[in-house]
Amino acid sequence: MPAILRYRDDCIDPVLYTYFRSSCSWRVRIALAWKGIEYESQYVNLVKDGGQQEDYSTINPMKQVPALVMNGSTMTQSVAMLEYLEEVHPEKPLLPKDPLERVKVREIVSVISGGIQPLQNLSVLQKIGDEGKMEWGKFWIDKGFQGKFI
Known part of the structure; x- marks a missing residue:
């Protein structure tokens, strides 16, 4: 690097x-x-x-x-x-054409980017400390993926 x-x-x-x-x-x-x-x-x-x-x-x-x-x-x-x-660069789109399918993709993106990732990223885990970081991260990842998206 x-x-x-x-x-x-x-x-x-x-x-x-x-x-x-x-x-x-x-x-x-x-x-x-x-x-x-x-x-x-x-x-x-x-x-x-x-x-x-x-x-x-x-x-x-x-x-x-x-x-x-x-x-x-x-x-x-x-x-x-x-x-x-x-x-x-609209060629090779990231989102499906169907509006309801697009909503589902946006829901998943919102849960990950707003509800899971910020709560278990490196800077947060460093503040929590070594003892509790695994439990903290697992809790928020599990909670985020309990939603039914599909």
């Missing part, structure tokens, strides 16, 4: 600031791959330094991943990135 991040707002190709264990980063990488969009990866080691690299805070002041620099703009929330990618 590179020691120093480079802020690339002048490039033509997209740059994704990412971390290999981040589920938010995974969803963006999957969408970019599905849509056939080539990009450069810049790695942010959240465990080693918690995204505290000084130059990364200029890219994402919340020091979270992912961040996507594309078409001269920096995006910092994965669901918003997915919506943007869908709008600017």
Whole structure:
């Protein structure tokens, strides 16, 4: 992993600031791959330094991943990135055509991005401490997936 991040707002190709264990980063990488969009990866080691690299805070002041620099703009929330990618690259859609099926996909996205992932991500688990983090994370993951989506 590179020691120093480079802020690339002048490039033509997209740059994704990412971390290999981040589920938010995974969803963006999957969408970019599905849509056939080539990009450069810049790695942010959240465990080693918690995204505290000084130059990364200029890219994402919340020091979270992912961040996507594309078409001269920096995006910092994965669901918003997915919506943007869908709008600017409608070929190979991420969502089904049927409106009710689209609602179901959006429900699942909302549960994961708003009800599961934020409550069991690295920064929250670090605040909880080693003793209770597994029980805490499992509780919120289980609760989120108890809903009937299909």
